[in-house]
Amino acid sequence: MTYSQLTSSELLGIRTLGELKRAGYQSKSIKQELRDNLITRIRNKDNVFPGIWGYEETVIPDVERAILSMHNINFLGLRGQAKTRIARMMINLLDEYIPYIEGSELHDDPLNPLSRAAHDALAEYRDDTPVAWLHRDERYTEKLATPDVSVADLIGDVDPIKAASLRLPYSDERVIHFGLIPRSHRGIFVINELPDLQARIQVALFNILQEGDIQIRGFKLRLPLDIQFVFTANPEDYTNRGSIVTPLKDRIESQIVTHYPKTIETGKKITEQEAVVKTEQKGLVKVNELAKTLIEQIAFEARESEYVDSKSGVSARLTISAYESLLSTAERRALINNETSTYIRVSDLYGVVSAICGKVELVYEGEVEGPVIVAQNLIGKAIRTQFLNFFPDPEKSKKSKINPYAKVIEWFGAGNQMEMLGDMTDREYSARLKTIDGLDDFVDMLSAYASAEEKLFMMEFALHGMAEFSLIGKQSLDQGMKFQDLVSSMFSGPGEDDDDYDFDDDDDDNNGRKPF
Known part of the structure; x- marks a missing residue:
């Protein structure tokens, strides 16, 4: 031998x-x-x-x-x-x-x-x-x-x-x-x-x-x-x-x-591999793929942001820390409400601001804005980017004869407001989203096979996305977000009733959109 x-x-x-x-x-x-x-x-x-x-x-x-x-x-x-x-x-x-x-x-x-x-x-x-x-x-x-x-x-x-x-x-x-x-x-x-x-x-x-x-x-x-x-x-x-x-x-x-991940999917693999998810969180918090995608999109937006120093870079540690904070945000809410399980919410993304602030080096303009505002801006841009993968383009919808967002816009245009507080119970969260006329039916058309929890997530995602495209207004509160009407000069007039929505219209083609 x-x-x-x-x-x-x-x-x-x-x-x-x-x-x-x-x-x-x-x-x-x-x-x-x-x-x-x-x-x-x-x-x-x-x-x-x-x-x-x-x-x-x-x-x-x-x-x-x-x-x-x-x-x-x-x-x-x-x-x-x-x-x-x-x-x-x-x-x-x-x-x-x-x-x-x-x-x-x-x-x-x-x-x-x-x-x-x-x-x-x-x-x-x-x-x-x-x-x-x-x-x-x-x-x-x-x-x-x-x-x-x-x-x-x-x-x-x-x-x-x-x-x-x-x-x-x-x-x-x-x-x-x-x-x-x-x-x-x-x-x-x-x-x-x-x-x-x-x-x-x-x-x-x-x-x-x-x-x-x-x-x-x-x-x-x-x-x-x-x-x-x-x-x-x-x-x-x-x-x-x-x-x-x-x-x-x-x-x-x-x-x-070396270089940063070139695709969202690659970034998700890295984050999933490196993030420390506690055993209790695995049983308590349910997370969908869209929430994970939004976390990665934040990093992609940061690397292109005019407020972030591109020479310094945006480490993969941003998404790892942000994902851990996302889970902890949902976990904290469940603990406060004595709930044995909870589903991730779009508003939970704003709980990761502290994880973002320490991971980006700001240029002068960003320092003037402030790290918290820049972080919130990056979250908003991530929502805006991913929104188009699931919903019709709002810019095209404004010019269309049939506007799929019309009924929701009308509900807010009638003077209604909706506060989405971060620590609401799951029951209250569901009730508030279902109060908004047309939102339930609109999301149901796009996510017909989604579970009840996934559908609620998409309803909230639709609200945030509409706000990012200036279809409705959004205001930050100490405890969450408030959605409200925009003045009439900021958007085109209301569209047709949602009973006549046609998602196959040439201007609102929904073919090829990602399933939830």
Whole structure:
């Protein structure tokens, strides 16, 4: 049986260099190890990066090409684009265990020793040199680049305490205290937000990346380190906080540009996977697909908003936090009303404002408006965008001979108002929506097969959508929303009675609209 065919328990049973040699162990660089294991995974049709959605045809192929090329990698992208997550998942491409000389702080390869301690152990014990095993999870090191990071932190420095305790002069390499990078020998080393690293510290990485060695305070010391480097950077950093010095960029062989989800469905997969939904919430709150879609649409609207700084980006953490807040908003209402279950409401979306405010960086105009108003504006735009996927276009309906919204508009035009308070009981919520003439029948025509709870959701969705298209008025209250009439100059005259609605009219074509 060859070394590669040994099970984990059999490997862990090997305790000396002699036993390791007899098993047929051969040294392999970490980049070769990543390459070999990736080739096996690709041939077996395995998903190399499970749970990374939206990158299947873009980022993931670039990462695989970089690993096959045995390149160091720089992930360039805005915040919340899974850069660090992909780097962390690269450990799954490492062997489960690798041997190292027991006691060596750099986890020296028994057949290719690096440190003075490892050489001394081999000289003394030869084939009886003790061997230990390092799990793949221990071969990953991550450092966030901050302005206070020093060369000593990353590379190392002379340790006067070690020199004194060992009674060695400062010229002896044994007095060196190695930094994070040498200690990552035979592993993956990640520096997040590389541009935040001071230029003089970036310069210290030149030799490591190009020649694979380090220099510490003038020591004539060459350590051919074996490391897979991964860097992450935000394009915003290049202009606001710092930059990657040109010679360092030149030494990083592959730069991979990440991006946000390109479709609502991809965003929903990410949110559903990452959101923390409590066990009690699963049994208490019922959520439909449209509510999940609206949460994702908020992020899409934020990325296009004139109030939000596009250079900063809108992280996927916005939708994750917003979805968690959406469920908590409904849960809180049910708890207040002592209800054993509740169905999500459109008005619950306004309970996620606090989750939105901290996730977007506003430009000057947005700061003038205020983060809460901007968040409410984004929710309104999300409703407006998705409204057209379920209801006739209000702009076309205004010009049509038969206006499907006419009866609802007439009800508000008669001076009626409707307050939709956030903490209403389910019974009161239903009663208030059904009070509005024509709303029930109108929604029933579009969602004939919906459940009673889904239908109520769509009735409220119709009200919010009509308000966004200025068919009726909407006013924010401390406890919810109030729907009312708009002055007659803001909309065309009332249409025909809803008994004559024709959703197949050329101007109000409803074909192809999404089922609820």
